[in-house]
Structure formats: structure tokens, C-alpha cells
Amino acid sequence: MEISRNWRLRYQRYKLEGTKCMDCGNVSFPPRRVCPKCGSENYATKALMPTGEVYSYTLVTSPPEYFESQAPYPVAMVKLDDGPLVSTQLTDVNYDAIRIGMRVEMVTRKLRAYGKNGLIIYGYKFRPEEAKDGN
Amino acid sequence: MSVYIAGIGQTAVSEHWDLSLRDLALDAIVRAVKDAEMDKKRIEALYVGNMLAGELAQQEHLGALIADHAGLLPIEATHIESACASGAEALRMAYLHIRSGEIGCAMVVGVEQMTDVLTPRATVGLAGATDADYEVTHGFSFVAINALLARRYMHEYGVRHEDLALFPVNSHANAVHNPYAMYRNEIDVDRVVKAPKVCDPISTFDSGPICDGSAACVLVNEESMKELGINREHCVEIASSSCATDTLTLSARDAPLVLKAARISADNAYKRAGVEPGDIDLFELHDAFSVMSAMSLEACGFAEKGRGCELAKEGQIRIDGSIPICTMGGLKARGHPVGATGVYQVVECVEQLRGEVGRNQVKDAEIAMAQNFGGSGATVVTHILRRV
Amino acid sequence: MKVRNAFVKGYGVAIPRYRIKDEAIAKNWGSSRGPIEEKAVAGLDEDSTTIAIEASRNALRRAGIDGEKIEVVFFGSESKVYAVKPTATIIAEAIGATPQVSAADFEFACKAGTEAMKCCTAYVSSELADYALAVGADTAQGRPGDELEYTAASGGAAYIFSREPENAIASVDEMYSFTTDTPDFWRRPEQKYPMHGFRFTGEPAYFKHVTMAAIEIMNSMGASPKDFNHVVFHQPNVKFPQNVAEDLGFTKEQIGYGLLSGRIGNTYSGATPVGLANILDHAKPGEKILAVSFGSGAGSDAIAFTVMDGVEKKRDLAPSVESYIARKVYIDYATYLRFRGKIDMGD
Incomplete structure (x- = not known):
């Protein structure tokens, strides 16, 4: 059930930890050890701001294996306020209410479980930012 | 040094419940050998394009496996995997090896058996074309990724689903007369738009099917052509071959709506063949999803950014148009047995250039282009073929 | 016992958005209504861990400190996601408190949360820690048709304690x-x-x-x-x-x-x-x-x-309880059964 593989990604999944190029300043998520912009190998890790806006979205109705019990669920590309696009599920939202440009914030949710006796994997999803104030 | 396709073979794209991976590959190889009218013992190397056997059938090591079952032992044989571009990349490897002078005659086979597993399993396999750690673990399917692209494309360019639907309508119309095609029925825009959504806005008629199939080509150089007694008139020249790459995930791209690798791959192919987009008589593009057709036409210089659908609206993509595409049904209607698709595309280009396709024949076709994508344009392999 | 030098520096809650009305439960079991109006129900991707993490992040916002300052994480729950493997470590990692942190899960039916609060109070009051986080969260279950099914709900709250009175909430x-x-x-x-x-x-x-x-x-x-x-x-x-x-x-x-x-x-x-x-x-x-x-x-x-x-100045730094209560979406009994894993999926 890929224990170490999931464990290794905990900082990305819990804290949106990406990288910042120390030469050109480009911010990447997921982390990049070689800057995709300038090729520099000089980087620092950085927890990204947990907010952004919906760049595009869809509804998965024919899910991959292990996600059947969650379907249908919305997925999106979210443009983080720190720059990078992140591929993510949206949660706490009615599909019909999702719009391109909608403000969203990161929450930590259950991504999947490896059966009834396996690991539970937690990580980022995004939900409408309005939930924050509820006004 | 010129490289020629001396023989082609293909199986019908279908749900082959009764055929295994090795059976499918063998059928295409046997047909290609027969088409080349040669002795199969003269084949010096085998290149197998396949994406999913490891994931779906727990079968790796396809080079030796297929060489064995095709009766080609002990020749050199290897397996090439570049997601959905595996087929074209296998062809390119054969091309490069012949160009290097190391060998004179090679067999390329693209093969995929996807229907042995249930859909959720195949969906996981196909999602292997994108980032397993950062997309698949989040429940992304490959269709979902293309749906994200389609939604954004429609949003930015004011394109309607009805506009994109013209591509599957064209592919289905062309598949009617292709005996190897999976869906030989005509559809209309209404049917595409009203079909159930796989991933909104992508409907079941916007995406290629899960299916099985195999296609093969025999490649030779000038010297082998003569030695093996192959009829030169029957050959088609590979005028150029190129491959370019981009990020696996769309999210890592500065401009997700631009297929940068497709543009670079096509530009290099044009340059190496000494041709321009206007010289291309037909274009077998990678219409795995409707939006990909539009974006391919844009990336390869046939339309401005965001204007790919205009060519479809004007009828330019039809057999009698200025840039016929998916002339035998494309991925949508011929079918998309992923690792085999790139070889099917080239086989169809060869049929067109040899003038063998009857009602689908592009008149006076001299130069054909095939472009095969791995992932959402993360690996893009382009071949330009020329009538001899 | 009188407590010296212990202050609430931050607090936060998390309540799932889904609600089921008691009458929607009641009509399946032939009764007219239950003992409350409606209850909060965790969504498919929520559990006691995710509620605890969200509440803890809200508490950190009000405390105005980074997670790395937290030296104690105690989590109280009767619906822990693992029988063996602490949830407190997941919370601690998610808020950035690891690795220099004391962490454990508490179980005492419905009072595990306040027991965690007491222990955190003891930690800061005795100067064993500068900042201690206590979380109580549950996604409690009642047997279908049992009287507990009308009330067993999902939600949680987190409290950060310190011995510093500056900017304290209480x-x-x-x-x-x-x-x-x-x-x-x-x-x-x-x-x-x-x-x-x-x-x-x-x-x-x-x-x-x-x-x-x-x-x-x-x-x-x-x-x-x-x-x-x-x-x-x-x-x-x-x-x-x-x-x-x-x-x-x-x-x-x-x-x-x-x-x-x-x-x-x-x-x-x-x-x-x-x-x-x-x-x-x-x-x-x-x-x-x-x-x-x-x-x-x-x-x-x-x-x-x-x-x-x-x-006064801390309370607006995170969503209020009322805002969480207001943010609601009603579900029917079938959806409720699905969300709470009460349907036999054959797995």
C-alpha cells in the first residue's frame, strides 16, 4: 500500500510545501529541485499561501479505482496566490456553484483510504473561501 | 539515408475478448510481413509500442515476448513506453536505428489490450500518463484532465461545445468506410452535445473509447529494399520524424492552452522534411478528445490560437477540405488502443499515400503527417510521410 | 483546584456543512420526531482527524502564533480513525508543530476533549510547555434506528493554552x-x-x-x-x-x-x-x-x-461558531447513510 511513498509527500499534502528558486524567484508546486524557468539548482522550500482561485474545473463521474465510493466529485486546477497552478479536488461545494475565478482556500481532507485495514491518506483539497466568514 | 515503410498491417480496433496481447501483436505483424511481400527472417529488430501491459496485465518484457510468439527470435527486440505516444515513439526508434546504419530492416508493432480489466482499473492505468503523486492520488482521471483543458479552452476563446463537437462528427463520418474502425456510424452535433458527460464538459462522444488493437509497419533502408526484393512503388518514405516533450501535468505549464511540445515537434518535422503546413495533404492528429483536435491544428500551424474550430466549421477538415484530418476515423471512431494508436495513424497515412482507401481517399495525396500524443501533449511524436 | 498562570490564547471550531433534520431520520423509523431539530454530518472526505485539523488551524489564527510554537498536542475523541496510531501526530504534522512536541490521543467518551484541555492547562501552568493545543472532535455514530442516531453528530473545537496573559482570550x-x-x-x-x-x-x-x-x-x-x-x-x-x-x-x-x-x-x-x-x-x-x-x-x-x-480583537481572526452553523446544506436520509458509511458497499 505504498507507505513510504505517501509519507514522503506529507509536507506537500499538509502544508502545500513547494520550492522557490533562489536565482530567479520562480515559485513551484509540486517542489522542483531544478527550476523549470531558469534551470538553477539553487532552491529553498516554501509553504505556499493556502488560497487561490479556480482556473478550470470538472466533475469526475467515471472515477479511477479506489475512488468509486466518492464519485461524483469535482476536481480543478487552482491558481494559487503564490503563482503556481495546483491540481486538486474541490470540496464543500455544490458542483453547479463552481465558477472559473471563484476564490478558494485549502483544507485538509481525506484523499483516499487503502481499504478497511490500510492507511488513510490525508491531503489538500480546496473549498470556496466564503466558508471562512460565512457572512 | 532514407527510410521507407515497406509493409503495413492492422487488426480491427474492437473489444477483442478472444485475443490476448500477443495474439493481437502477431496478427498485425503477420499482415505487415505479407503486405511487404518479404521473408520475415530478414527482419533485424523489433520495436514494440505499448503503454499498459505492465499495469493491466502484469506483463513487462514485451520485446522478447512478442519476438518469440511472432517467430522472430533471436533478433534484437525492445519495448518502448511513452504513454499514448508509445506507438509513434516505437516507430521513431526503428527509424533512428535504420538511419544510424546499424540495421537495415525493422518491424514496429503497437499493441494494446485494455478490455481485459474493468473500467476503473483501466482508468487508473490511463491516468498513469499524468503525475501519479500529484494528480492520480487526488482522484484525477485522464478524462478529467482533458475536461479541465476543454473547460478553460471554451472559457478563454468563447468556444461552444457545439463547435468542438464538429471534430467527433468528422471522425465518425470518416470511420464509416474504414473496415478496421470501431465505430462505423455517423453521428451529429446534437448527439455529441446531449450524450452523458464523462467529465463535464466532455461527453461520451468527445472521447476515444477503451478498446483493443494492434498495428505494425516494416521499415527498410534503400539497400534492404533492394536486397529483400521489395517493390519500391509500394513503399512510402518517412520524410521526417521528431519528438518533443512538455510537463506531464497541465498545472506545471505557463500556458496550459498551448501545446508547446506539439508545436516544436511539428516545426522540427516540417524543417527536417523541407515542407510547410500548406504542403500537408492530410493530417492524422491525436483526437483523443475533441479539444485536442482544435489545439493540435493550432499548434501545428493550421489555425490561429483559439481558432481551431473554425477549420471544422468551414469544412476544411473533411476528406475534400484543405487539411483533412482523422481520415480513417481518428482516435475517436477508429478507436484509441493507446500504445497502438501512433502506429495506426502512420499505417493510415501509408494507405492514403498508396491510394488504397476508396471513398476516404484524399485526392492526389503526396505528403501526410501523423502526430501522436503521450499524455496531454507531454510527449509529442510527429512523422511526415511522402509518396515515393 | 485553583489554576495559576494558564490562559486561553486561541480557540477555533470546525463543523461540517451537512445537516440532517431529525424528522428526516424519524420518518424512517416510524416516529414523529427526534430530540433535536437537526445535526451536523461529516462529508465523505471528513472524519475526526480533518475536523481536528481545521479547528486547530482556526485556533492558531486566533492565537496569532506559528504551529511550530506548539509543544503539546492532545486530541480527545471517541471516533479516532485508527484504533492504533495517534491522530495527534497527524494534527501536529499538519499544523507544523513536529518534531519537538508531546502528542497523544485521549479517550473518555464525550469528555475526552475537556480532559485534553485540562492536561494542556496543567502543562503550561507548570511551565512544562509554552504553548499547548487541546482538541476535542468526533464524528460519532449511532446504530440506525437507535435513539442515538438522532443526535450523534460531527464537529470539534481546539484550544491553545499558554501562561502568558498578554492578548489572552480568557x-x-x-x-x-x-x-x-x-x-x-x-x-x-x-x-x-x-x-x-x-x-x-x-x-x-x-x-x-x-x-x-x-x-x-x-x-x-x-x-x-x-x-x-x-x-x-x-x-x-x-x-x-x-x-x-x-x-x-x-x-x-x-x-x-x-x-x-x-x-x-x-x-x-x-x-x-x-x-x-x-x-x-x-x-x-x-x-x-x-x-x-x-x-x-x-x-x-x-x-x-x-x-x-x-x-475582542481575537474573535474575528477565525470563523465564528455561528458562521459554521449558518453554512449548512441539508441532506436526506439516504445521503446521510452514504456519508456515514452505513450502506453495505460490498467491499
Whole structure:
């Protein structure tokens, strides 16, 4: 059930930890050890701001294996306020209410479980930012 | 040094419940050998394009496996995997090896058996074309990724689903007369738009099917052509071959709506063949999803950014148009047995250039282009073929 | 016991957006209505861990500190996602408190959350830690058709304690616990739903422990009900806390802010901490608060607080309890069964 593989990604999944190029300043998520912009190998890790806006979205109705019990669920590309696009599920939202440009914030949710006796994997999803104030 | 396709073979794209991976590959190889009218013992190397056997059938090591079952032992044989571009990349490897002078005659086979597993399993396999750690673990399917692209494309360019639907309508119309095609029925825009959504806005008629199939080509150089007694008139020249790459995930791209690798791959192919987009008589593009057709036409210089659908609206993509595409049904209607698709595309280009396709024949076709994508344009392999 | 040098520096809650009305449950079982209006239900991707993480992040926002400052993470719950493997480590990692942090999970039915709060108070008061985080969160389950199904709800709250009074939200003044071996409610390992003693959960369990804890802490403080502006009791339904308040001499006004079970159900380890959070959302500096939890098995923790000036500028730094309650989407009984894993999926 890929224990170490999931464990290794905990900082990305819990804290949106990406990288910042120390030469050109480009911010990447997921982390990049070689800057995709300038090729520099000089980087620092950085927890990204947990907010952004919906760049595009869809509804998965024919899910991959292990996600059947969650379907249908919305997925999106979210443009983080720190720059990078992140591929993510949206949660706490009615599909019909999702719009391109909608403000969203990161929450930590259950991504999947490896059966009834396996690991539970937690990580980022995004939900409408309005939930924050509820006004 | 010129490289020629001396023989082609293909199986019908279908749900082959009764055929295994090795059976499918063998059928295409046997047909290609027969088409080349040669002795199969003269084949010096085998290149197998396949994406999913490891994931779906727990079968790796396809080079030796297929060489064995095709009766080609002990020749050199290897397996090439570049997601959905595996087929074209296998062809390119054969091309490069012949160009290097190391060998004179090679067999390329693209093969995929996807229907042995249930859909959720195949969906996981196909999602292997994108980032397993950062997309698949989040429940992304490959269709979902293309749906994200389609939604954004429609949003930015004011394109309607009805506009994109013209591509599957064209592919289905062309598949009617292709005996190897999976869906030989005509559809209309209404049917595409009203079909159930796989991933909104992508409907079941916007995406290629899960299916099985195999296609093969025999490649030779000038010297082998003569030695093996192959009829030169029957050959088609590979005028150029190129491959370019981009990020696996769309999210890592500065401009997700631009297929940068497709543009670079096509530009290099044009340059190496000494041709321009206007010289291309037909274009077998990678219409795995409707939006990909539009974006391919844009990336390869046939339309401005965001204007790919205009060519479809004007009828330019039809057999009698200025840039016929998916002339035998494309991925949508011929079918998309992923690792085999790139070889099917080239086989169809060869049929067109040899003038063998009857009602689908592009008149006076001299130069054909095939472009095969791995992932959402993360690996893009382009071949330009020329009538001899 | 009088508490010295312990202050609430931050608090936060998390309540899932889904609600089911009691009448939607009741009609499946031939009754007219249940003991509350509606309850909060965790979505498919929520569990006690995710609720705890969200509440903890809200508490950090109000405390105005980075997660790395937290030296203790205690998590109280009866719906832990693993029988063996701490949730506290997941919370600690998610808020960035690792690796120099003391962490553990507490179980004491519905009072594991307040027990965690007491232990965190002890840690900071005794100068063993600068900042300690206590979380109570549950996604409690009731057997379909059982009376618990009407009330067992999802939600939680987190509290950060420190011995620094600057910008504090409240001081912790006094703590008292009343505990006996009283088997009114339990769940054996491997069992999905708890067993309970019906009327035995009332008089010898809830009422005795809550009443004794409240009386004893007031005796110890030399206080009476009128000395408190607000009081919150554990709330397995609406009636129990109302009755115990009346018996003890508290008014409806005093229990007003703390009594939420009618609108979100019984969030078990989250119940008293969430009620307390709603009081803090509304209280004025100088006001006195009494919180009395109850955990089956059985015991009650009583904690007395005095609201401090920090509350006014801190409360708006994270979503209020009312905003979480307002953010609701109703689901029907079939969706509820799906969300709560009560449908046999054949796996």
C-alpha cells in the first residue's frame, strides 16, 4: 500500500510545501529541485499561501479505482496566490456553484483510504473561501 | 539515408475478448510481413509500442515476448513506453536505428489490450500518463484532465461545445468506410452535445473509447529494399520524424492552452522534411478528445490560437477540405488502443499515400503527417510521410 | 483546584456543512420526531482527524502564533480513525508543530476533549510547555434506528493554552473533575456502534456527574450560579443540559450561548468545547464562564474561566461558531447513510 511513498509527500499534502528558486524567484508546486524557468539548482522550500482561485474545473463521474465510493466529485486546477497552478479536488461545494475565478482556500481532507485495514491518506483539497466568514 | 515503410498491417480496433496481447501483436505483424511481400527472417529488430501491459496485465518484457510468439527470435527486440505516444515513439526508434546504419530492416508493432480489466482499473492505468503523486492520488482521471483543458479552452476563446463537437462528427463520418474502425456510424452535433458527460464538459462522444488493437509497419533502408526484393512503388518514405516533450501535468505549464511540445515537434518535422503546413495533404492528429483536435491544428500551424474550430466549421477538415484530418476515423471512431494508436495513424497515412482507401481517399495525396500524443501533449511524436 | 498562570490564547471550531433534520431520520423509523431539530454530518472526505485539523488551524489564527510554537498536542475523541496510531501526530504534522512536541490521543467518551484541555492547562501552568493545543472532535455514530442516531453528530473545537496573559482570550481559573466507574455507555473494539443503558444514562450517569462537578467547583471557588455570566454543559440532547441548569439554579440566559445541540446535535468530545467557543464568540471581557462536560463511563470536568480583553480583537481572526452553523446544506436520509458509511458497499 505504498507507505513510504505517501509519507514522503506529507509536507506537500499538509502544508502545500513547494520550492522557490533562489536565482530567479520562480515559485513551484509540486517542489522542483531544478527550476523549470531558469534551470538553477539553487532552491529553498516554501509553504505556499493556502488560497487561490479556480482556473478550470470538472466533475469526475467515471472515477479511477479506489475512488468509486466518492464519485461524483469535482476536481480543478487552482491558481494559487503564490503563482503556481495546483491540481486538486474541490470540496464543500455544490458542483453547479463552481465558477472559473471563484476564490478558494485549502483544507485538509481525506484523499483516499487503502481499504478497511490500510492507511488513510490525508491531503489538500480546496473549498470556496466564503466558508471562512460565512457572512 | 532514407527510410521507407515497406509493409503495413492492422487488426480491427474492437473489444477483442478472444485475443490476448500477443495474439493481437502477431496478427498485425503477420499482415505487415505479407503486405511487404518479404521473408520475415530478414527482419533485424523489433520495436514494440505499448503503454499498459505492465499495469493491466502484469506483463513487462514485451520485446522478447512478442519476438518469440511472432517467430522472430533471436533478433534484437525492445519495448518502448511513452504513454499514448508509445506507438509513434516505437516507430521513431526503428527509424533512428535504420538511419544510424546499424540495421537495415525493422518491424514496429503497437499493441494494446485494455478490455481485459474493468473500467476503473483501466482508468487508473490511463491516468498513469499524468503525475501519479500529484494528480492520480487526488482522484484525477485522464478524462478529467482533458475536461479541465476543454473547460478553460471554451472559457478563454468563447468556444461552444457545439463547435468542438464538429471534430467527433468528422471522425465518425470518416470511420464509416474504414473496415478496421470501431465505430462505423455517423453521428451529429446534437448527439455529441446531449450524450452523458464523462467529465463535464466532455461527453461520451468527445472521447476515444477503451478498446483493443494492434498495428505494425516494416521499415527498410534503400539497400534492404533492394536486397529483400521489395517493390519500391509500394513503399512510402518517412520524410521526417521528431519528438518533443512538455510537463506531464497541465498545472506545471505557463500556458496550459498551448501545446508547446506539439508545436516544436511539428516545426522540427516540417524543417527536417523541407515542407510547410500548406504542403500537408492530410493530417492524422491525436483526437483523443475533441479539444485536442482544435489545439493540435493550432499548434501545428493550421489555425490561429483559439481558432481551431473554425477549420471544422468551414469544412476544411473533411476528406475534400484543405487539411483533412482523422481520415480513417481518428482516435475517436477508429478507436484509441493507446500504445497502438501512433502506429495506426502512420499505417493510415501509408494507405492514403498508396491510394488504397476508396471513398476516404484524399485526392492526389503526396505528403501526410501523423502526430501522436503521450499524455496531454507531454510527449509529442510527429512523422511526415511522402509518396515515393 | 485553583489554576495559576494558564490562559486561553486561541480557540477555533470546525463543523461540517451537512445537516440532517431529525424528522428526516424519524420518518424512517416510524416516529414523529427526534430530540433535536437537526445535526451536523461529516462529508465523505471528513472524519475526526480533518475536523481536528481545521479547528486547530482556526485556533492558531486566533492565537496569532506559528504551529511550530506548539509543544503539546492532545486530541480527545471517541471516533479516532485508527484504533492504533495517534491522530495527534497527524494534527501536529499538519499544523507544523513536529518534531519537538508531546502528542497523544485521549479517550473518555464525550469528555475526552475537556480532559485534553485540562492536561494542556496543567502543562503550561507548570511551565512544562509554552504553548499547548487541546482538541476535542468526533464524528460519532449511532446504530440506525437507535435513539442515538438522532443526535450523534460531527464537529470539534481546539484550544491553545499558554501562561502568558498578554492578548489572552480568557484565564483558566479553576478546574475540578468528578469520576466514577459507571457503565452507562460503551463501545467494544471492532464494533461500529455503541451500546447504552437507556434511562441508566440519565440519573446515575449524566445528572449525577455533571451536578457534582458543578457543585464542587463552585464550592471550591466560593461561588454560586449567579457569579457566572455563561455556563455550558455537556449536551447529548437539549433537555438534559436544560434540566441540569435548572436544578443547579442557572437561568436560560446563562446557558443560551453554550447550548447548541438543538441545531448541530451532540458532537461528543466536541460538544462542551464547541459550546464554550460560542460563548467566547459573544462574551465581554471580565465575564465569568463555567464549562462542565460529561463523559460516559463516567466523569465530568468542570472548568471556570474569566474572559479577558484579548477576546475582542481575537474573535474575528477565525470563523465564528455561528458562521459554521449558518453554512449548512441539508441532506436526506439516504445521503446521510452514504456519508456515514452505513450502506453495505460490498467491499
